[in-house]
Amino acid sequence: MGLEEKLPSGFLLSTVEQVAGWARRSSVWPATFGLACCAIEMMATGDPRHDFSRWGMERASGSPRQADLMIVAGRVSQKMGPVLRQIYDQMAEPKWVIAMGVCASSGGMFNNYAIVQGVDHIVPVDIYLPGCPPRPEMLLDAILKLHDKIQNTKMGAHRRKEIEELERAKLRALPLLGQSDVPRIEPPRVTQS
Amino acid sequence: MTPCTGKEGLAFFGCDPWWLILGKGVVIFAFLLLSVLMCVWAERRVIGRMQLRPGPNRAGPFGLLQPLADGIKGALKEDIVPRKVDKFIFFLAPVLAATPALISFAIIPLGPVVSIAGHKTPLQLTDLPVAVLLVLAMSSVGVYGVVLAGWASRSPYALLGGLRSSAQVISYEIAMGLSFVAVFLYAGSLSTSQIVSAQAGGGTASFFGLFTFDTPSWNAIVLFPSFVIYVFTMMGESNRIPFDLPEGEGELVAGYHTEYSSLKFLMFYLAEYINMVTLSALATTLFLGGWRAPAPISTVWPGANSGWWPLLWFLGKLVLFIFFFIWLRGSLPRVRYDQLMKLGWKVLMPVSLGWILLVATLRALRNNGADTSAYLVVAGAVVLALLAGSFVWDAIKGPPPSAADEPEPERPAEPEPAGAFPVPPLDAPHYHGSHHGKEVPSGLH
Numbered sequence: 001m002g003l004e005e006k007l008p009s010g011f012l013l014s015t016v017e018q019v020a021g022w023a024r025r026s027s028v029w030p031a032t033f034g035l036a037c038c039a040i041e042m043m044a045t046g047d048p049r050h051d052f053s054r055w056g057m058e059r060a061s062g063s064p065r066q067a068d069l070m071i072v073a074g075r076v077s078q079k080m081g082p083v084l085r086q087i088y089d090q091m092a093e094p095k096w097v098i099a100m101g102v103c104a105s106s107g108g109m110f111n112n113y114a115i116v117q118g119v120d121h122i123v124p125v126d127i128y129l130p131g132c133p134p135r136p137e138m139l140l141d142a143i144l145k146l147h148d149k150i151q152n153t154k155m156g157a158h159r160r161k162e163i164e165e166l167e168r169a170k171l172r173a174l175p176l177l178g179q180s181d182v183p184r185i186e187p188p189r190v191t192q193s
Numbered sequence: 194m195t196p197c198t199g200k201e202g203l204a205f206f207g208c209d210p211w212w213l214i215l216g217k218g219v220v221i222f223a224f225l226l227l228s229v230l231m232c233v234w235a236e237r238r239v240i241g242r243m244q245l246r247p248g249p250n251r252a253g254p255f256g257l258l259q260p261l262a263d264g265i266k267g268a269l270k271e272d273i274v275p276r277k278v279d280k281f282i283f284f285l286a287p288v289l290a291a292t293p294a295l296i297s298f299a300i301i302p303l304g305p306v307v308s309i310a311g312h313k314t315p316l317q318l319t320d321l322p323v324a325v326l327l328v329l330a331m332s333s334v335g336v337y338g339v340v341l342a343g344w345a346s347r348s349p350y351a352l353l354g355g356l357r358s359s360a361q362v363i364s365y366e367i368a369m370g371l372s373f374v375a376v377f378l379y380a381g382s383l384s385t386s387q388i389v390s391a392q393a394g395g396g397t398a399s400f401f402g403l404f405t406f407d408t409p410s411w412n413a414i415v416l417f418p419s420f421v422i423y424v425f426t427m428m429g430e431s432n433r434i435p436f437d438l439p440e441g442e443g444e445l446v447a448g449y450h451t452e453y454s455s456l457k458f459l460m461f462y463l464a465e466y467i468n469m470v471t472l473s474a475l476a477t478t479l480f481l482g483g484w485r486a487p488a489p490i491s492t493v494w495p496g497a498n499s500g501w502w503p504l505l506w507f508l509g510k511l512v513l514f515i516f517f518f519i520w521l522r523g524s525l526p527r528v529r530y531d532q533l534m535k536l537g538w539k540v541l542m543p544v545s546l547g548w549i550l551l552v553a554t555l556r557a558l559r560n561n562g563a564d565t566s567a568y569l570v571v572a573g574a575v576v577l578a579l580l581a582g583s584f585v586w587d588a589i590k591g592p593p594p595s596a597a598d599e600p601e602p603e604r605p606a607e608p609e610p611a612g613a614f615p616v617p618p619l620d621a622p623h624y625h626g627s628h629h630g631k632e633v634p635s636g637l638h
Contacts, residue, residue, distance in 0.1 A: 004269060023265035026252040032442065048246040053237065056249045056259050062440070063447035065273055065454040068266070092454040093271035 009157035017158065021151040024068070024094065025055075028143070028150070031067035032060045033087060036074025038101040038133040045136040052143060064090040069146070070123070071139075075103035076116040088123045096150065098142055099125045101133050108132060203384060206320045209312060216309075217318045221298055229466040233260035236519045243523040264459060272455040275347070282345035287453065287460035290338025293331035294467040300324040301474045302386045304484045304503040316484070316504065317386060324385045325373055328475055329366060332430055335464065336362045339432075339449050342461070346452040354448025357438050357530065364537040365429030365436075371545035372422040375552045376412050376479050389483030393498075410488075413480040418548045420480045422541050427472045429537065432465065433518065435525040436533055473514035474507075481510050 004020065007013045034042060045052050052058065061067035064087045076084055088097070099119050102108035105128040107117035119125060126149060129142040154162050207214070234249070234257055241248020249256035274283060304316030321327060336359050343355015377383055380391035392410050413420040429436045440448030450461045477483060484503035491497045497506070528536075558568060 019265065020269055022252075023262045023269065026259065026262035027266040048244060051241075051246040051248075053241055053246060053248050054256075055251050056237075056256075056262065058237070058241075058249075059263075061447070062442035063451045063453075065452060066267075066447070066450075066458050068270075090273075092273050 005156045005159075007156055009161075013156055013158060017153070017155050018151075020155065021153060024153075025147045025150045027056045028069045028096070028146070029059050029061045029067050030057060030069045030071055031064050031087065031091065032062055033070060034073045035076060035080065036103070038073035038104070041133045041136055042071055042073045042100065042139060045139045047136075050136040050140060052140065055143065055147070057143070064088075065092055067091050068094070069096045069098065071098045071100050072104040072119045072123075072125075073100045073133075075101075075108065075110050076119050076122070077114055078116060081116050081122050084119070085122050094150075094153070096126045096146055097123050098127045098129060098139075098146060100129050100139060100142070102130055103132075105130060203320055203322060203386075205306075205315060206317070206386075209314050213309060213312055213314060214318070217314075218299070221318055222295065225295060225298055225467050225470060226463075228470050229463055230260040230264075232466045232469060232515060233263070235515070236522070239516070239519045240523045243520075267459045267462075268456050270455045272457065273452075275452055277347045278452065279345040279347070282341050283452075284457075286338050286342035286345055287457040287464075288338070289341060290335055290464040291460040291467070293334040293338075294464040294471065297328045297331040297471045298467075298474065300327055300385050301471070301478055302389050302483055303507055304501065305499060307501055315386065320384050320386045323383045325377075325383050325388075325475075325479070328471065329370055329373075332362070332468070333366065335468065338461075338464070342453065343449040346449070348452050350446045351449050351451045354440060354445045354451065357445075358432060358449060361429055361432070361436065361438065361533060361537075364534060365426045365541075368422060368537055368541035368545055369426035369430060371542065371549060372419045372426060373479065374545075374549050375416045375419040378549075378552055378556050379412060379416065385478050385483075388479055389485065392482045393485060410485075411480065411482045416480070416552070418544065420476075422545050422548075423476060423480065425536070425541055427476065428518075428521065429533070431468050431472055431518075433469065434522045435528050437527060438530050438533060469515065469518055470511070473511050473518065476514055477507060477510040481514075483507065 004016055007016060034040075044050065046058055057069075064070075068091075070088060070091065072084065088095070097119070099105045103110060103115065104119045105125075107115055109132070111117070116122060127142045127146050129138060131138050134142075153159075209217075237259065238248040238256065249259040252258040252262045274280065299318040300320055302315065302317040302320070306313055306315050308314075339358045339362075340355045343351045343353070343358070346352070376388060380388040382388060382391070392412060394410050409415060428434075432438075432440065440450070445451070450458055453461060484498075484507040485491065486494070486497035486503065486506045490506075496502070555568075
């Protein structure tokens with residue numbers, strides 16, 4: 001998070017992006033952080049049958065300062081919210097979040113006042129992983145998709161350009177409802193004959 | 194004609210041309226960094242296999258690039274300096290931890306005198322009359338890195354980790370120093386190259402003048418108690434399982450490096466593994482005959498101890514020792530802190546002192562030309578007589594009184610049932626096991 005962000009756009013930056021992406025993807029240290037039943041499945045992902053150490057992930061980091069990935073494994077109660085946010089803030093950039101299970105993704109079955117309805121109310125989420133709880137294979141799939149995202153993350157000038165493009169695309173996108181100037185397509189009338 | 198011609202012993206070191214000394218230093222530095230990468234890889238793979246899983250295998254062939262990926266990723270991470278830390282010491286601590294670790298390896302003999310570009314030079318950066326003390330001194334300076342990291346972080350976890358580490362390393366360093374004393378007595382020197390040459394061949398001992406036999410040459414066999422004590426203290430010095438309390442995740446988050454990220458954390462990581470390599474190399478030098486070929490090889494092949502071959506034996510012993518470290522990590526749990534201190538102060542140190550006394554006495558007797566085997570036999574006879582005496586004493590005294598013979602202690606009266614509610618007996622027998630004799634009245638425990 002220093003010099004590599006200030007490189008000029010072009011061949012050098014894309015090479016650095018590739019190397020950094022490979023290193024970051026190959027060494028994602030998860031923060032030691034489990035909340036509920038999903039945490040049991042997360043631990044099972046490290047067992048001999050599934051073994052996320054194949055991607056260098058068995059080195060769980062006790063301190064958030066050295067962690068790269070926060071797997072929010074379980075429902076987040078309102079009381080846990082600030083704690084979770086603090087741990088996220090203590091992690092060093094670049095950092096990623098997987099919302100594991102429906103509870104972390106959207107509140108799941110806990111549709112009540114005590115549970116945060118999706119951890120994306122508190123921290124930015126990279127991968128939403130459904131399931132109640134998701135099996136270790138599903139978590140591995142989420143981790144592999146995150147690897148793809150990490151590998152293709154842009155840096156420096158490229159990243160700024162990407163953000164700009166995404167912003168423009170968002171502005172251009174049409175709202176889904178209430179488009180007054182778009183001719184309304186009537187659904188075909190069903191007639192009884 | 195080189196400046197080294199005709200020089201002997203310690204004077205042979207340091208008279209090489211400057212480029213050769215610089216080259217040796219650079220090669221040792223590169224070797225240490227490379228060995229850290231290999232150690233990290235080997236550790237994760239070996240522990241993986243011990244736990245019936247493959248371990249890292251995606252980054253490069255056999256996962257060999259895994260430590261490199263860790264390093265690049267760590268270096269590219271954000272370097273967080275918390276607002277309240279003592280900035281200067283916070284920067285100084287990782288440097289203080291890593292630098293001494295790199296220095297210690299300079300005095301490790303990697304091989305005999307070889308010829309490099311026409312210069313005869315030993316495969317060792319330097320040697321001193323007090324070379325082994327340099328290693329102890331450097332590991333003491335390394336503790337400053339850990340303590341200052343804990344202090345500067347202004348975090349309770351880091352502070353506790355740093356204090357634990359300093360207490361642990363200082364306690365174990367005393368026992369470690371004591372375990373070296375017997376080696377010094379045998380070698381008659383503190384210089385590593387002379388300790389290795391002292392292990393070249395065993396002496397001969399005679400049994401009452403009846404027959405003579407060769408004693409083994411390795412200090413690990415001759416001074417077995419010292420070797421065992423060194424292995425224990427080695428674990429304590431390197432802050433690794435089973436003595437990795439300074440960074441016990443269960444209690445202290447990550448110990449003294451809780452607040453460190455990015456390159457500063459990597460320097461602590463580096464220091465830990467370099468210390469592991471250095472301690473293994475020191476064990477090889479002091480106890481396993483250094484770069485000398487193990488017995489069956491040197492017996493059948495006289496050339497095994499000359500030229501570049503000894504580098505192979507040295508590396509082989511080093512790798513075996515590092516594997517031993519990893520093996521322990523894969524098998525042992527973490528001990529409690531009081532157990533650690535008890536082992537260090539109440540077991541390792543007294544045993545060390547007693548052993549040194551024994552070794553020194555034997556050496557002094559032998560130096561005076563006495564026939565040590567007679568003394569050994571007398572000492573053995575005394576020990577046997579003491580054992581037999583204690584056996585006879587036990588037989589005369591009879592078995593110790595068992596708990597069943599003691600009078601039944603009076604039980605307190607059953608408490609009155611409280612009101613109309615059925616109350617379970619407050620001191621049910623099954624709380625203390627079903628055996629009648631174990632039953633104790635409440636209030637005694």
